[in-house]
């Protein structure tokens with residue numbers, strides 16, 4: 001996938017919550033990855049997040065903030081505050097429409 005700045009991505013992850021950031025950390029070590037996240041994780045109302053190894057009791061906000069920070073050393077990874085609005089894939093000509101949110 002090529003964006004307007006002519007950057008090429010091999011993988012686009014829609015959603016940068018715990019699942020998306022975990023996938024990004026794994027894939028970003030060997031692939032060019034774009035994460036688009038509109039920033040509304042389901043557990044946002046909770047004060048504490050539990051049952052995640054080494055991070056029991058951490059705030060959901062802080063957990064994701066650490067997750068995003070740990071993507072930064074990987075130059076193959078790009079994180080955007082955006083919403084995926086439309087995904088079309090007539091055969092291999094895949095198009096993803098993003099709306100920047102912040």
Ligand SMILES: Cc1cc2nc3c(=O)[nH]c(=O)nc-3n(C[C@H](O)[C@H](O)[C@H](O)COP(=O)(O)OP(=O)(O)OC[C@H]3O[C@@H](n4cnc5c(N)ncnc54)[C@H](O)[C@@H]3O)c2cc1C
Nearest residue numbers: 015017018019037038039040041042043046049050083084
């Ligand atoms: C009140 C509450 C408390 C919880 N407490 C815990 C807990 O203590 N421990 C635990 O393990 N689990 C807990 N959960 C479950 C928790 O929601 C999940 O563990 C965790 O948030 C799941 O992460 P996720 O990445 O799958 O989804 P989410 O956290 O929901 O992240 C999805 C992300 O994708 C983004 N997104 C969605 N659609 C688009 C789109 N079209 N374009 C761009 N971005 C998009 C959203 O804005 C969001 O940021 C709790 C849930 C709730 C509701």
